[in-house]
Amino acid sequence: DTGVSQDPRHKITKRGQNVTFRCDPISEHNRLYWYRQTLGQGPEFLTYFQNEAQLEKSRLLSDRFSAERPKGSFSTLEIQRTEQGDSAMYLCASREASSGNTIYFGEGSWLTVV
C-alpha cells in the first residue's frame, strides 16, 4: 500500500499520560498535514509542514501538542498530559506540490483518553 499510513491505529491512554502518533506520507509528498476529527464533526486543521518546516499551526494546537517532521519525511504528533477532551481521531494527510491541491488522507489514529 503506497498511501498515507498512520500508527498506531488505536490508542487508549490514561489521563495525564503522553502519547505519540506517527505518520508516513506518500513517498515524495513534501506537504504533510495533521487534522483532528471528533464524532459528528468534520476534520479540523491542526498543523501543516512543507518538508521539515512547520508553516502553520492552528489555535487548536495548545502547548501540550507538538508536531515534528525532522527529515521532511515521516511526522510525529505528540500530546503531553492528555486530557479527556483530547479523545478524537487524528488524521494525517499529504500532497505533492504539483498535485493540484488534492490532499490524500491516512486512515487515522483513534485516541481514547480514560
Next chain:
Amino acid sequence: AQSVSQHNHHVILSEAASLELGCNYSYGGTVNLFWYVQYPGQHLQLLLKYFSGDPLVKGIKGFEAEFIKSKFSFNLRKPSVQWSDTAEYFCAVKRKTSYDKVIFGPGTSLSVIP
C-alpha cells in the same frame, strides 16, 4: 473567520432516488472547493474538486457538483444513488491565498436504503 456549512446533518434516501447535498462557505475571495467521502471504516477520499473553469464539476462514481459563486455554494449531486453510496460526505474549502489550510464542513451522513 472562514467557515463551511452543510445543510443537512443526516439524509436518508431509497435506492435510485436523486441526491443533492448543500454546501456553503463564508469566504469571499478566490477559493478551491472539494467534496470528500468517508465510507464506513475507511479513510477520507476525494470525490471531486473545483479550481477554476467550468463551474459544473464531474467526479468519481457518478457524482457532480456545481459552483455558484454568487451564492457561495458548492452543492453535490447524484441522479440515482446506490446502497454503496452510504457514507459521510464532507465539503471543504481552501482559500487560494492561504498556504494550504483546507477547512472542512461538519459533514452530512447519507444512508441509502435498499
